[in-house]
Amino acid sequence: MKKFFKGSYFAIILALIYVPLMVMVLFSFNSGSTTVSWTGWSGEWYTEFFNNSPFIKSIITSLFVAVISTALSVVIGTMAAIGLSRSKKVTQRKWFGVANIPLINADVVTAVSLMIVFLMVGMKFGLVSLILAHVSFNVPYVLINVMPRLRKVDQSIIEAAYDLGAKNTQVIFKIILPILKPSIITATAIAFAMSFDDFIISYFTGGGQTNVSTFIYTAKKIKPYIFAFGTILVGVIALAVIIWNAFSIYKQTKIESAQKIKEGSYKAKTMARLNRELDSLYKDIQTKTKRQYALKLSLWLKYFLVKIKLRYAKSVNYDKRIAKLEWKQYKLRSEISKEKRYHSRLKKSDKKLILLNKQLASTNDVKKAAKISIQIEKLQEKIDFLNEEIEWMNDRDQLAAKKAKKIAGQIEDLQNELAAEVEPTKKTISWYNKKIKELEDWKIEVEEGKNHYKLRMVVEALKETRTKNLDMIDSLNDQYLSLQELVYPRVSITKSLDKKIQKAKTILEKQNLIIKRNNQIGKMNYVYEIKIRNKSEYIIKVENKVNEVREKLFPSNPEETTHMKGFVARTWKVFLVTIVGLGAFSGLTVAYVMNNIYDLVVANWGEYIDPSVISDFEKKYDVKINYQEYDSNETLYNKLVTFNYDVMVPSDYMVQKLASEGQLMRLDYSKLNLYFDGVNQDRKDEEEMQGKEVDQSLIDVMKESEISQNANEFLTEYEKEIKVPDGIKNDKGNNSILEYAIPYFWGDLTIVVNPTQSNIDYLNQKGLLVEDPETELLSLNNSELSWDIIWQAARDGKNMALNSDPKNIFSMAAQKNFQSVNLKTNEQVDAVLKDVEELVMRKNVALNGDEIITKAGQGLFDFAVMYNGDAAYANTIFRGEVEEESEEDSLSRAGLNDGLFLFGRPNLDGEGTNVFSDNLVISKNTSNLDLSYKFLNHIYDNALKLTEEVGIASPLVSAMEEMVAVDGTYENYANLYNPIVMDTEYYDKLKDKQLGFQYNGKTDEYLIDKYNSIIAGKN
Structure with missing residues (x-):
């Protein structure tokens, strides 16, 4: 394994870098x-x-x-x-x-x-x-x-x-x-x-x-x-x-090329090859022969093998080994020369020390004396070091002399022992000779000094390597040339005719053959003369190219050449780079300016609109929109300190905050082509009486669809109950956010369960599942459901994926404890803080932003808490993956529910859930009020397109109904798209139960601070 990683380390690093890109x-x-x-x-x-x-x-x-x-x-x-x-x-x-x-x-x-x-x-x-x-x-x-x-x-x-x-x-x-x-x-x-x-x-x-x-x-x-x-x-x-x-x-x-021109080797290989070919042509004419290919396969294989070896020997050239030996040689010589310089350095240092002592004795300046004292101290350290080194070298030489003498005695003893042997065997003689040779080498090393001996060995090895390399190249070159003669043998072009001439029986026959032979030779001379002429012309062309490059790089008269060049010739590169750079920057500037000359500034959540809706609006009114995105209501609020928007899409509680601070324009519904019960009904009746065409999409569909009617009425009533703190009441005494905002999208917070067999069994044990008798599909039992299931599942080790918005996290605990979405005091926040901390700090609980959609779509969760529109979109991804899997994998992955998530919300009789609405508002400081109203109308005209793109419920029931006719998306996830399944009995409870987040001033800031403190300690 170690060897594998050692050999594949670089490949692994490259894979980590480039695989994500691929x-x-x-x-x-x-x-x-x-x-x-x-x-x-x-x-x-x-x-x-x-x-x-x-x-x-x-x-x-x-x-x-x-x-x-x-x-x-x-x-x-x-x-x-x-x-x-x-x-x-x-x-x-x-x-x-x-x-x-x-x-x-x-x-x-x-x-x-x-x-x-x-x-x-x-x-x-x-x-x-x-x-x-x-x-x-x-x-x-x-x-x-x-x-x-x-x-x-x-x-x-x-x-x-x-x-x-x-x-x-x-x-x-x-x-x-x-x-x-x-x-x-x-x-x-x-x-x-x-x-x-x-x-x-x-x-x-x-x-x-x-x-x-x-x-x-x-x-x-x-x-x-x-x-x-x-x-x-x-x-x-x-x-x-x-x-x-x-x-x-x-x-x-x-x-x-410049270096080769200096060395005279530029195009040298080409010239050598051309001259060889030219010489071969001359030789063919002189000998009346021509080259032909040998038909022996083994000969060709041998020829190519020698050719490859020769190229390898020339390319490798033992460079690595030679360079290593040369580096050793340099180090040893440096060390030897360094030791030789110790004596001269000591002599110079002693002289300098005497001079500094004289200067110190003669000066009366305290600062100068201190400076000289420091120099003397450093110089004395250097002298001590040099004395120690020289003393060590002298001791080393004395020890070496003694050691050499001792080794000489050992050699003499071995020689005497060998002489004393009676009829010694070859093995004995070989052993003695080997031992004596080792001791003699050792003696030479000790006498010469270790570094000197190593240097001599390195020099000899270097010489041997170079000689060996040259010998190998020469040997291979000789083999190559000899094999080249064999694979490209010369054959006489008149050989067959010469034989026929010798065998001619009559003089006439012989004369005819001679004439034929001379014609063949003449034809060959003509062809070869053309080849020689072409080859010679090519050689001249190459020579001219060499001279041209030489004159360009090394002009014969540099001063004259420089002055002969015009200004453009000398500076065209600078001009070209400047013109290209200025042209590119000018084009970029024009593009930037054109894209920043706009008539309307719109701020919206990321990926919260179909881009074609913006393009259509720009084309329709011949205007430009500066479309900005943000990721949270708080980000939008902070940006308003530094930038002005015309149209924004804040959530309901942020509408309250902005309206209470006087940052929003009160809407004039006479300029809007939409109707809400009790809000624009008077204008609707007036236009109907005058015979004008009005938008019937809301009214008509309300009559046809009970679910849509309930959803629409709920949204209207819901938003009318969201009051603006300290807001100015209208003539009817209503200060709801509908005075400042109209719905853009709406939805609620939903409990979602991955339909694996394990999760289905878990929920069955708790009695939280119900089955649709017609479709046989399972869903969560809202009447028995409580937010406490999130805490229970987390304690039981289920993988949890939660929406990371702090108000959503605290609202679950608030509904579990107080049956209320909103926490209005710091004391209430503190009351649920323990529950929030217990849930968030668990290792199997993950806090996710928008990436929760991808995570849920891949099925990487057991329980999740997410917005209903995001859950529906994630479920489409999940079902698509399940359908592509094999039947066995599909069953193990999707459980028994056909790939549909199990979802639900606690019933309004109990805890309820957070119902949100994102709303279109117009800034108080808008620079183009009429265009802002046109944009709001354009959004409602494209409500279906927006819902299809984003996957969140539209406030227009006509858009939701049409989703069924388009691709069946709404039909598959109808109950999930509807923020909550409502009956008329719940309407009366809306005044008592606030289902949406309210703006609670300092309490909201306190809540966010507590949330940040908790997640700061999460691993």
Whole structure:
């Protein structure tokens, strides 16, 4: 195993790096809409990527910010490095250490610090703040790349430039910057990559600017179009690396060509081959022969084998062994010469010590005397060291002499013993001779000294290796040439005719054969003359090429050649790079400006809209939308401090908070094409009386569908009961959030169970399962269900996946203890804190954000708590995977429920559940009120498309009903999509039981602090 890892270590590292990239590239061509299962090949996600305007805008923003911040960082960092190089070394170290603090500091600390600074100076967050933030963390990367290279600059070159009259600017641009060019290029690449890839600092300082990292982070679901972007990015980087390497290879080839021109070996192999071929042609004419192929296979095999051996011998050339021996030789010679210098160094040190003692005795300056004393102390340590080394060397030589004398005595004894042997055998003589030889070698080693002896052995081995290598190449070359004559034998072209001439019976026959022979020779001469002429012309062409390259690299008259070149000829490369760079930057700037000249700013949850809805709205009204994403209500609230939005989609409790702070516009329902009971009914009746067409989708479907009617009425009543704290009441005395918001999506928190046999048996034991008599499908018994099942299952070792929102976690404990979703006081938070801590701290309980959808879709859980729309979407993934499995695997994985999750919510008679609504609101500071209302209407016109894309229940029952007719999605998960199965008897309880989160001011902040304290200690 150790040998395996030793031999495969690099391959394992490469696999860890590149296998995820290969998986990403593969799934970018997946025809399915998920990233957890393969459904077939398709390029649709590349089309989706190019049609996703918000994502494209975020990429353009990332590129624009990265280019500008990189350019500024490189200029500032390089100037700082040059400035530091002119200061004292102590100052350099101090400032360099300070400059590197951002590299060591945590990104989140840097981000928060920058955000506070920008707020203190009153800066509006946006492009400028984002660029400044990126410059702040990029400058240290430039410094750590440029500074080491700058330290290696030979100061004598700079001094020589000043001596020749160069100004500071000329020294910088003509000497320092060309030397620093490799490190500046490296720093530029690193700074660009860090800026383009940054998320944390951009998230805190970007304001209304969303770069690509922020966009991907706030996405609710990672869809394959992000893989398509990643694949394109990998392709661009790979192409850039290939081009760069090709350019490097070209430059290296140019350098090698210059070296070969100097050595006279440029195109030498080609010329030698051409001359050999030319000589062979001349020889063919002279001998009237031609080459032909031998027909013996064994001969050809031997020829190719010798050819391969010869190439290998020439390529390997024993370089590794020779280099190792040369390195040993260098080390031994250095050590020997070092020992020889000890005496001279000691002599010089003694003289310097005498001089310093005289200076110390003659000076009256205390500081100078202290400095000289330190020098004397250091010099005395050096002298003591040298004396010890010389003494050790003398002792070593004396011991070596004694040892050599002793070895000589042993050799003499062995020789005497051998002479005293009576008729010794060959084995005895061999043993004595071997022993004597070993002692003689040992004696030589002791007499010469260990290092001298090793050096002599290394020199001999080096000589032997080189000789052996040359002998091997010569031997193989001789074999190759001899075999070449055998596999390409020369055959006379007139051999057959010569035989016929000798056998001719008549003079006429002989004359005819001679004429035929001469014609054949003439024909051969003609053909070979053409070949020789072509070969000679090619040789001249190669010679001309060599001369051309020589003249280009080493002009015969350099001064004249330089002055003959025009300005463009001498600077075309700089012009080309400048024009391409300016053109690319101009195009990027135009793209950025075009994408940031907008008429409406919309803030929404990540992946909470079909991108085509935005594109359709832009085309319909010929406007531009700046579409921003966020991942939580708190993030939206914080962003409002630094940026203004026109339309937002906060949740119900955040609507309360924003409305109470006066940040929202009270809606004018006369400008909206939707009707809610008791809200816009007067306008509806008036328009019907005037014969105007009105939107009947809500009313008609309510009459046709009891479930839809209940759902719609519940949502209306539910939102009317969510009051705005200290809000201004309307004429009817109603201050609900419907005065400021209209529903966008809605749903509730659901208990979801993976339908494995083990989980089904577990729930049966607790009496929590019911079976639909028609479909025979199982579901949780809401009337018996309690949130306490989450705690019970966690204690029994079930794998739990919970939505990580702190209010959701605490609401489960609140409903279990108080039958209430909301915790309105700090005391109530403290009362359920123990239950929350017990649940969250268990190792089998995982807290998940939006990744809970993927986790549930893969079936990697036993119990989960998630939003109903997310659960339905995850169930579609899960069922798709189950259907692709074998029957045996499918049964073990999906249990007895046809792959449908077991789900439920505690009944309203008991605890109930958190019912949420995300709502469309208009900011009080909107810059385009009319367009904001048009956008709200456009959203409701596309309610079906939004629900199909996101998978969360629409507030329009018409959209939910149409889901059945489109693809049956709503039918399969009807009970899961409906936030709760309601009967009219529950309406009266709505006033008493608040099912949605309320804004509770400081208590909410206290709750979040307690939650953060708990999860900080979770492993």
